[in-house]
Amino acid sequence: MQNFPGVGVSPGRIVGPVRQMPRPLAEPPAGEKLAPGTSAEDAAAALTAAAKAVQVELRARAAAAAGDAKAVLEATSLMATDPMLIKASVKLINAGTSAERAVWEAAEAVAAMLVNLGGYMAERATDVLDVRARVVAALRGVPAPGIPASEVPFILVAEDLAPADTATLDPATVIALLTAGGGPQSHTAIIARSLGLPAVVAAAGVDQLADGTEVYVDGAAGTISTGPGDTERAAAAAWAANASTLSVFDGNGTTADGHLVPLLANVGGAKDAVKAAAAGAQGVGLLRTEFCFLERETEPSIAEQVEAYRGVFDAFPGKKVVVRTLDAGADKPLPFLTDATEPNPALGVRGYRTDTTSPGVLERQLAAVAEAAKGSTADVWVMAPMISTPEEAGDFAAMCSNAGLNTPGVMVEVPSAAVTAESILREVDFASLGTNDLTQYTMAADRQLGPLAALNNPWQPAVLQLVRLTVAGAVAEGSGKPVGVCGEAAADPALAVVLVGLGVSTLSMTARSLAAVGAVLATVTLEEAQEIARLALSATSPAQARDRAREKLPVLAELGL
Amino acid sequence: MSERKATVASSSGLHARPASLFAAAAGEVGVEVTIAMDGAPAEDAMDASSILSLMTLGAEHGSTVVLRAEGDGADAALDSLAKMLETDLDAV
Numbered sequence: 001m002q003n004f005p006g007v008g009v010s011p012g013r014i015v016g017p018v019r020q021m022p023r024p025l026a027e028p029p030a031g032e033k034l035a036p037g038t039s040a041e042d043a044a045a046a047l048t049a050a051a052k053a054v055q056v057e058l059r060a061r062a063a064a065a066a067g068d069a070k071a072v073l074e075a076t077s078l079m080a081t082d083p084m085l086i087k088a089s090v091k092l093i094n095a096g097t098s099a100e101r102a103v104w105e106a107a108e109a110v111a112a113m114l115v116n117l118g119g120y121m122a123e124r125a126t127d128v129l130d131v132r133a134r135v136v137a138a139l140r141g142v143p144a145p146g147i148p149a150s151e152v153p154f155i156l157v158a159e160d161l162a163p164a165d166t167a168t169l170d171p172a173t174v175i176a177l178l179t180a181g182g183g184p185q186s187h188t189a190i191i192a193r194s195l196g197l198p199a200v201v202a203a204a205g206v207d208q209l210a211d212g213t214e215v216y217v218d219g220a221a222g223t224i225s226t227g228p229g230d231t232e233r234a235a236a237a238a239w240a241a242n243a244s245t246l247s248v249f250d251g252n253g254t255t256a257d258g259h260l261v262p263l264l265a266n267v268g269g270a271k272d273a274v275k276a277a278a279a280g281a282q283g284v285g286l287l288r289t290e291f292c293f294l295e296r297e298t299e300p301s302i303a304e305q306v307e308a309y310r311g312v313f314d315a316f317p318g319k320k321v322v323v324r325t326l327d328a329g330a331d332k333p334l335p336f337l338t339d340a341t342e343p344n345p346a347l348g349v350r351g352y353r354t355d356t357t358s359p360g361v362l363e364r365q366l367a368a369v370a371e372a373a374k375g376s377t378a379d380v381w382v383m384a385p386m387i388s389t390p391e392e393a394g395d396f397a398a399m400c401s402n403a404g405l406n407t408p409g410v411m412v413e414v415p416s417a418a419v420t421a422e423s424i425l426r427e428v429d430f431a432s433l434g435t436n437d438l439t440q441y442t443m444a445a446d447r448q449l450g451p452l453a454a455l456n457n458p459w460q461p462a463v464l465q466l467v468r469l470t471v472a473g474a475v476a477e478g479s480g481k482p483v484g485v486c487g488e489a490a491a492d493p494a495l496a497v498v499l500v501g502l503g504v505s506t507l508s509m510t511a512r513s514l515a516a517v518g519a520v521l522a523t524v525t526l527e528e529a530q531e532i533a534r535l536a537l538s539a540t541s542p543a544q545a546r547d548r549a550r551e552k553l554p555v556l557a558e559l560g561l
Numbered sequence: 562m563s564e565r566k567a568t569v570a571s572s573s574g575l576h577a578r579p580a581s582l583f584a585a586a587a588g589e590v591g592v593e594v595t596i597a598m599d600g601a602p603a604e605d606a607m608d609a610s611s612i613l614s615l616m617t618l619g620a621e622h623g624s625t626v627v628l629r630a631e632g633d634g635a636d637a638a639l640d641s642l643a644k645m646l647e648t649d650l651d652a653v
């Protein structure tokens with residue numbers, strides 16, 4: 001038995017075979033010539049054979065698929081041996097180019113043609129490039145890139161996963177995610193939580209496991225072991241039986257002694273909101289408004305925005321919906337708002353700060369939120385991201401008031417806001433801790449960087465101290481203004497208890513985590529949560545903070561969380 | 562050289578599934594068949610068995626296209642392919 005300790009980022013216990021994500025395919029170098037001793041004829045024959053093999057594989061997958069996927073696979077299987085593509089490639093081979101480079105360039109030209117046609121055809125360009133990668137992989141005798149096809153459900157293993165890798169991830173086939181790199185806030189962690197797949201990241205060595213190796217994964221403990229025995233199989237079976245109870249939240253977030261902690265959802269649009277309401281969310285703690293701005297060249301009209309926001313408000317009649325104003329910049333650039341050439345975008349003009357460089361966008365967004373709120377019974381609150389000073393908080397409150405919005409608030413993501421929470425809360429009505437960015441800025445560690453995963457951990461005692469300071473600022477302000485949390489931290493049931501113990505009044509998370517957080521919170525009294533928070537605060541490392549909290553929460557082990 | 566004109570009946574035009582079906586059929590008739598938009602010069606005609614050619618042709622529902630082939634069996638091949646174009650392949 002071999003063990004691979006890592007960081008558990010999404011709970012679940014499962015046994016299954018692993019499949020490695022093939023390494024990304026390197027482009028054949030420009031100008032690559034036929035190898036000495038290889039005739040153009042041989043190269044062309046090799047290309048035809050590779051193309052045929054790809055076609056056979058795609059046809060087999062099409063036969064097993066249904067609906068739209070089937071049609072797409074049938075079309076791509078034809079593309080593999082397409083006469084236009086092969087003829088253009090052979091022409092290049094006859095001029096002395098290597099087979100790999102020839103098909104690379106020929107497909108590039110076809111894809112460019114399709115992109116120029118726009119619309120449906122432009123979308124098919126991706127299929128041509130996918131076929132190209134498969135043909136080149138076949139020529140090299142390496143596995144095709146992308147998530148492996150398999151009829152048997154498997155555990156996907158990779159160095160790390162990017163959004164493009166997971167776009168086609170089917171949770172019916174992929175039953176868990178393991179990465180050798182990445183961290184708790186990495187894309188892998190976020191996608192695993194949203195799909196409800198057990199996941200362990202930063203598990204060094206897992207990317208060396210042979211395909212088909214059977215492993216046991218505990219996504220809460222962060223452990224992976226080969227050669228699972230009866231104990232592990234029983235644990236996996238118990239998790240499967242438990243999972244159904246952990247998928248239902250009764251819509252009543254409370255501690256064992258009746259201290260109410262409303263559990264809200266983070267949503268990114270009306271569709272999400274409807275799902276969250278069905279999952280029992282007691283409101284929306286974070287409406288990411290970027291959804292109506294992203295992938296646009298120009299600002300959406302007020303009317304468009306009103307309709308988009310109203311879709312969310314209508315899913316929560318009579319409930320609280322906290323709207324975060326546009327958070328562009330850094331990892332979410334927008335052509336009409338942010339400057340892509342900033343040398344250090346995480347510390348650049350992003351979030352609320354874009355109002356200084358592009359005044360008007362925020363004012364129009366607030367007008368749209370107010371207009372959408374008028375037609376609904378939702379209790380609409382508005383908060384600005386990336387607030388650093390009381391002055392900014394005051395300016396934002398004035399803008400909200402001008403727009404007719406009565407409950408202005410701020411995100412606490414910048415350490416300066418946590419430290420000056422008392423003054424900031426004199427200007428606005430509430431604060432919401434964005435733990436992902438707060439961790440990144442407190443620890444000066446980029447969220448996207450695998451090597452900094454240990455620093456970029458919301459269990460860092462320094463981050464917990466800033467949460468404590470924010471709550472202390474609210475208490476000092478004196479009028480009982482609420483401090484919530486709307487980062488990934490709230491979705492970790494153990495950390496959620498610590499946050500409640502620190503005095504946080506609401507928790508907002510991905511809808512899938514509501515049931516687990518609700519179940520664990522219901523087992524502790526407020527006083528116990530406060531004691532657990534004290535233990536975590538006085539720890540000297542994130543691992544120690546987490547271990548101390550988990551030790552006091554035996555329910556986590558029982559539920560496999 | 563034989564030729565046939567046909568009007569594309571598939572509701573989505575000669576894209577996606579209709580293009581797949583037509584390209585596969587054109588590849589199996591035993592003669593080389595070309596396809597062009599009606600009125601386009603014959604030398605710009607493209608290989609009818611190439612799904613990529615069909616997609617870049619841009620024939621929509623109601624477009625008239627010209628099929629050409631020569632040699633033994635050309636007429637029979639063109640008849641069957643023209644008939645296919647005039648069927649709504651999205652409904653098959």
